[in-house]
Amino acid sequence: MDKFREIMRLHELGHSQCSIAQSCAVARSTVQDYIRRATAKGLSYEQIQQLSDSEAKAQLGKGKRAVKEKLETIDFTTLEIELQRKGVTLALLWQEGIDKQQWDCSYGTFCRRYNKWKVRHQLTMRQVYKAGEKLFVDYCGPTVEVMHPETQTVTQAQIFVACFGASNYTYAEATPSQELPHWIGAHQRALPFFGGVPECIVPDNLKSGVTDPCRYEPGINRSYEEFARHFNVVILPARPNKPKDKAKVEKAVQEVERQILAPLRHERFTNFTDLNAAILVPLQHLNDRVMSGYGVSRQVLFEQVDKPALKALPSHPFTFARWRTAKVNLDYHLEVEKHYYSVPYWYVQREVQVKIAEHLIEVFHDHQRIAVHERSRVQYRHSTVAEHMPPEHWEYKRQSKERFLAWADQIGSHTRAQVEAIFNTKAHEEQAFRSIRGIQRLATTHGTQRLEAACRRANAFGMVGLRRLRSILATRLDTATVEAEPVATSAIEHPNLRGAQYYH
Structure with a gap:
């Protein structure tokens, strides 16, 4: 419009159309068109100066013509929930609506209206979580004191939280610590609570789960890997210092802290059973409460979206085991909790991986099991398998x-x-x-x-x-011939024989 005003000014000063086009760096046809439109409307340079750009465009007929769009009522909230299911796309939802005569707009109009709704609606999120795809896990910052009634020792209970990405359905429980046995134990109890297994679990870079918090190739604890293999689930750690990677569980942690832990702040607990029972009741209320942005509760949304997409739980329970690396001693034994277990003698001075379970000790080398023992709690004793001994040692032992x-x-x-x-x-x-x-x-x-x-x-x-x-x-x-031993004969008694007594 600045060029249009300059064209009108130069025209009223008497310049030719060619010189005006050259001065304003536009085509001569453009100068001719603007002058003709202004003359037809009877607009002078002074009048144009009093108008805004949009008013001037309207007067000259250069603005976009307003097209009245027939706006049909579309429930995008319901469509957003359906869109989270696997395989569901906007094109499919649009076609289903056309078939049911719910709307008569084109696919392009449908997509534009959906995008406008999504921009201004509270359901806006950077990531779209598919049904049953990701379960986010983390610990709350605040802890709860558990005092032993006899020893009066206080344990700071850690609050484990798990949350589904699609439905926000939440699980929480208290554990004595964040160490590996309690970390995996909380996972084992969370999955039966949900009634199935997701495709992925997204943890924070907790040392119990992630040994190497690398941005690109994080290292997973071997016990955690075995848990994932048993449940057929993928571990996808969040990037270090990137809380947005697990924004769902960050919000769930906030809800648990406000809706569950805060009301329990004045209560005193003497065991974890009572504490987890106290957590369960407000947790159910949290899942049953209607979410304002969705219009339904976490429980209902979970039943509709996430639960049908979950994989079945394994038929047998997971057995927790810890892993450690050890070097075989010269006596072809290695030490586990001050007890000594044998391995085949040809592995002396080699590094092996030891799997420490509740009842078994298994030793692996090059991903092959080379020894297995029943776990012993007796310290400073040896568990030796005869086949692990060298032949000369075995003979000596026998x-x-x-x-x-x-x-x-x-x-x-x-x-x-x-x-x-x-x-x-x-x-x-x-x-x-x-x-x-x-x-x-x-x-x-x-x-x-x-x-x-x-x-x-x-x-x-x-x-x-x-x-x-x-x-x-x-x-x-x-x-040589051995001479026969002389036959021993008894002494002869006779009155003519004096015998040994005679010489005394």
Whole structure:
């Protein structure tokens, strides 16, 4: 319009249309058109100066013509709820409305009206949450004191909150801490409360759940990963220092703090059972209250939108276990809570992953389980599996008097007699073990027949021990004939024999 006013000023000063077009940097046809329109309306430069831009455009016929649009009543609140279901689009809703003769507008008009409604309506949000897609979890800032009635020790109860993105349906409970067992335990109780499993769980960067709060590739605690694998759910941690990534649960935390924790501030609790029972009643009221922006309650919206889209709960419960990395000691054992568990001896000095469950200890290497033990609470003791021991250790562990005697029986009666004699000469059985193992080596070196013959000669002359047997075999005395022992006869009594008493 500034150029239009300049065109009229120069025209009244007597300049040609060509010079005016050159001065105002417009086409000559444009100058001719504006002059013709102003002349037809009888507008002078002074009159145009008194008009606003919109009035001048209206006088010259240059403004957009107002087209009266037939506005049909469309319930966009209901359509917004339907739009959160999987596979539902604006085009589908528009076509369904056309088929039911609820409106007669074009698809473009329908989309424009929807966007205008969304811009000015309270349901505006940057992210659109699909039904049953995301469950947001977090802890409240305020805590609740729980005092033990006997010890008078005070525990600051942490308030866990979970909230669905599409329906805002909320769950809350008190736990003794934010540590890993309580963190996963709260998840395990929240999912049955909802009656199903979402596609994703969006936590904050709590250390119990996220080991590496990276913006792009966050590290998930291995126990938390096992929980997600058991329930077939994806863990999507919020970005560090980005509360808008979990705005739904931030609002849910605020509601829990105002509607549940604040009214309980004057009450005193002695156990978590009573505290969670006190939380449950106002929590139900919170979910049953009608939300002003939606016109329905969280409970109703959850039943309509989220619940039908949830996956079924697993048939068997999740068993919580902690993971840790350990290095196998030289005695092929590793320590868990001051008890020692064996692994195959060839993993000595290697790093392994230990899964610590309530009743089992499992050891993994290279993602393969290499050992499993029943968990023991006895400290400074060993749980050893025979197959984990080296062969020489296993043989040493199996040593016993009965095994050595059974071996001697297989060689012969003289060998058994020699082995029994060795056990009789030692104060402790283990003192005889080395000697007998030496005798077993003689059987390997010289053969069982020669060993049996050597034991026969040693027994005949009352010789006991490894050195005697080794000497007999070295000098080949085992091949010599052993003289028969003289038969002992009793003394003859006769009156002509004086006997030993005579010489006293």
